[in-house]
Amino acid sequence: MMRTHHILAGTAVALCLAAPAVNADTWRYAFEEALEEVQGKYAQKFKEEIEANSDHEVQLFPFGTLGESADTMEQAQAGILQFVDQSPGFTGALIPEAQVFFVPYLLPQDQETLFEFFRNSVAINEMFPELYAEQGLELLTMFPEGEVCMTTQEPVRSPEDLNEVKFRVMTNPLLVESYEAFGAVPTPLPWGEVYGALQTGIIQGQENPGFFLESTKMYEVTDVITCIGHNNFTTAVMANKDFYDGLQEADQLLIQDATAAAFEYILEYQQGLQEESLDKIREAKPEMEINILSEEERQPFMETATQVEEAFIGMAGESGQEILDQLKQDLEDARQATSG
Template sequence: MLKKILVGFLLLTLVFVLTGCGSEEEAAGDGAAETQEAITWTFAHEEVQGSVQDRYAQKFKEAIEAKTDGAVKIDVYPVGQLGDGANQVELLQNGAIQLGINNPGSVGTLVPETNLFSLHFLLPSDMDKAHELVNNSEAMEMLNQKYLEKNMKVLGWFPEGYQMWTGNKKITEPADFEGFKIRTMASPVISESYKTYGADPTPIPYMEVYSSLQLNMIDGQVNPIFAIEEMKFYEVQDYMMLSNQAIFVGTFVANDLFWDSLSAARKEQVKAAADEATAYILGAQKDLNATRLESIKENSEMEIVELTPAQREKFKEASLPAREFYVEKYGEDAGEILEMLLEDVAKITK
């Protein structure tokens, strides 16, 4: 039933998009015509209201509506309103929605090279450097082209925060993961990364994680701090390990045909608004994650375990075979992207 609804929505929206495309082209030749009637673009993301992705979307909405003097309006749809992350990626690819934020977990089967962000201890431990890296590394240009081949034009990359482990027991070394059933997104690289520790990675839809933890169907999960707090995972978990093993990376994209339909002036406005949102979200996600960590400490009995550099190094060494798996599974281009990124990481962390 949901699929039929989505298909119907897709067809109706495609008609709308094609009509809107004509309007944009006409407006390109007549500046006054651009402001006569507002055009509405749909922007879907994979998180709940108030999350990092939602704040990014709201900042972009504010910026583009201001830059176009209201000629463009943005309707923001959080996760669940247009389906889950996979549904939203499909709608975006097909042009049923114009804009969206996705992550390697939901787009990894379409753009397998992007699974490199699921590798552990890859990006710098300094968030400012990580933010700079995902926006300036040459490796990202190769990834952007891979997205474009799948009908998605990348407009920005941004770290949402370091991912942390929560569990029903304390985890401070790889051996503690032996037989541990951890909820992950459905990604071969994520699964392989946890298998290197001896864990049992278990893909479960995001909105079902709380109940799965509550019913002891899984032993733990992994997410940024803000998500752990807003989804109240601290109510059904005893420990949170500040592991910093990976950064959850968001990708702001547009449907490629929609992007091509825009006038040059409108594209510049969109790029400028995206740059504003990308710059803004660095500080916003830091503040959000810090605030949510304090909230967890104040409102729960969850024990916070901060891994030492030596403990992280043991996990890093154990996880390295997952990098080989990534290259073997996804091929030469994936290997080149990984090598380029590692080189840039080495430069930026000197």
């Protein structure tokens, strides 16, 4: 009898140990950049955390492996992908309120204040999740990727210098409005077409964070980089909502913990990244002109912000106004928290 008890106990322990493997799943995660760019670095950390703390596997799909941004969003909404990282720049048609991140000069340039804002923003952590849920998406986090700079063929010192310049923008109505206010001719294009369009002269400019200008070699097909301090590229990590809601609580907590760990990792990773990337561009192309505009030179660009804000409210309505008001309060709270 004693021997039978030991056998049964041993079998129960073996079954308990084997149980996680039986429930192990493979989760698919697509993002808009290459594996060694910021979104890819975040995704790798997220994968590492999930796989270190569970028997689940996370498969990563960098940009281009599953199509353009519109394709991966459709796949995430359909449940083909469990996770997707996509900028609000590409979700503006789905979630008009998310375009608020393209109001120029809304986000601070100071990195400490910026990070404080993204950590604690009520708009990001409490208001946006409801809007994403309406589209079948669980918003896990948003994070900044770096200051956006323009690349053009000619120097840009004022909005007049962008007159009649065909400037590529993401397929985002408010970004179109912003570059019209800057004086350019905004031209929405999927990312996969940008290098060739610059090479052939279909467009003469585009904007992206410094690391992306360096890694995608935008400096090969443009001659001038201009940083006017107007924005910091923001991205959002989402899960398919049906998938997420159907998980056991332990797996939801696993995802939340992995999200938090990857968020802190990616903020640390970005320290000094902009300057390092611009230095690499100078090294690769010494004749590249890189201009950081002074406060005085930025003023005419800054004066367009009110016009773009009004356009945003027109697109996003009352909920957009609520989001904008809360974001401004969150930003003020972040400034006060970091000013001491």
